[in-house]
Amino acid sequence: MLETPMSNMFDTDKLIFGIGQVSKITGVSSRQLRYWEQQNYISAIQQKKGASRQYSMHTLIKIANIQRFLRKGFTLAVAVEKAVKVARESPIIRDFVKSQLNEVRFESDDRAVIDFGFTDDSKKQHVLGIIDHGKTSFKIEDES
DNA sequence: GTTCTAACA
């Protein structure tokens, strides 16, 4: 994979967080973080014995998602499963949207239209994502 | 002051 310097100002994957920061950010106690690690639900970055744990951005997000599912009432084991699934789906969705997204048009204070490009190679129709008063929907528009 | 491990109301 070739580097694309201008695409991202920072490489967020290189950010590291201490256990205290992760706890403050996600609302998960340090006690829980150590326990989850012991249960192999999460893992800290390469650490020596007794050294402070450090977490990657990826792990931080995973922890935040686990917490999200816990608050929804799921058990820890299930919350972890769901977080793992999200982690697997996220890059797929992100890459797809990134490759399809053309532009976003703000048509009014509470209406925006996302242009997802052509439906196919015939290039006769556009796929539009509509956000109107918080409600979302898709729309196929003929090329004008 | 923060984090670590281990133990326990």
Next chain:
DNA sequence: TGTTAGAA
């Protein structure tokens, strides 16, 4: 899971 103890 929270809290506490003693060490790093």
